[in-house]
Amino acid sequence: MNIEKLRFPIGPFHFNPDVTTTEFENWKMTIKNFPQKIKEVVATLSTEELQWRYRPEGWKIKQVVHHCADSHMNALIRVKLTLTEESPTIRPYEEQLWAELEDGLSDDLGASIQILEGVHHRWSTVIDSLQPKDWEKMYFHPASQKLFTLKEMLGLYAWHCEHHLAHIYQALHYKGEF
Template identity: 40%
Template structure:
């Protein structure tokens, strides 16, 4: 953990494949919806509309962003498992966070979505072989091939990263 408000758990660092790391990351994905729900438990509307840092997204936007991002991740995994190094679609996260639904849809809609999505996602990838973890997708904005193994790590990190944004804000504010 760090004192950095933008990267409170540090930046993602890829790790070589290991069965122990795989189990850790899979469990982090599996239980992320519970972690998000716990992080926002009993927050009221003004608290949900508080940015986690100056210039950062609100808690409400963070919760909807996690759902948006992980929906994209689930599709990226399915493409990577069924196509040969497919191009994945980047999206404008900052612009998505400004769309009307992120302001008016209750956060429990996105937490419910996360529970359903992560159940499917976990079931899809929990028994992949080492060869399947080596399959790749191509990220055209980065002009880089990314293995499903690296994607697993990135999204396990991503969930923890944003949950920490929320819990660190709560700690600073005494909520």
Template identity: 40%
Template sequence: MNKKYPIGQFVCPQEVQEADIQMWVKKIRTLPHRLKRLTESLSEAELSKTYRENSWNVFQLIHHIVDSHLNGYIRMKVALTEKNPIVKTYEESEWAKLKDYQLPIKISLQLLESLHERWAYLLENLTTTQLQRTYQYPDGDKMRLDQSIALYAWHGNHHLAHIEQALQ
């Protein structure tokens, strides 16, 4: 098993079907509950476990998922309200050093639950035209919203697999 990419690397789909969107939105909607079930009774020692040498621990992964998905939600909303906007990137490893990464995971899990409820509702109600809207990274790479939904569904499952690996 590849410890860095336990579910494989993200492959950006070029063609997206309605059934794909529904499956990815379901993954986004259910991620907070799956994470909570997996982590709610963990000890400090278990939260400190890593999935590979020099990786983030379970504690950091949970906080990172929230940061990443907050950014994803905002990127999508900006794309829905502006024409092909250039979205902001962020330094994940620097964010992980900030004081809020010391809060109990319960705080991030609560935020993730609320965020994903709003996000899934928004995604379930996008039109075909809206799903084709794009945003652009500073390096020039473009992403359609339907592709971005795939990315964030993958991202949540990717880190969930890291946590499962760390706990084995």
């Protein structure tokens, strides 16, 4: 099995600054619809299925869902910082370690689903209100030593949504056995 394909089932993220209007609108819809998609795919999963991993040494399905809640809370905050400050330096976090905390290991996905629903609703409200010039505002990510525009961030997080949905489907397809 190709471990890189298991790690990146939809491929790695690549940003094209000449994104089309259709792609851009699709990214916005991905952000808006992600909570419902996650909710649908995990709604009937058993406790055993929540333990399935999407690749060897990868996260369990439940950790993927909890990670998305953690990550997307941070994303909304980064958007708001970028809109209200001049090229802020955002704060990275140790996502691997967060996934090992008790809340990241919980079989109860209810709180993370609620977080995703609330965060994505607010996130969509903010991004729907932005003017074209707002999408060029930037933040600095110290871990990657790079400035990101809000436009690139939108693409990255739309990819992130699809990336982790693919991980869940992959874990279900392989039944966590590799």
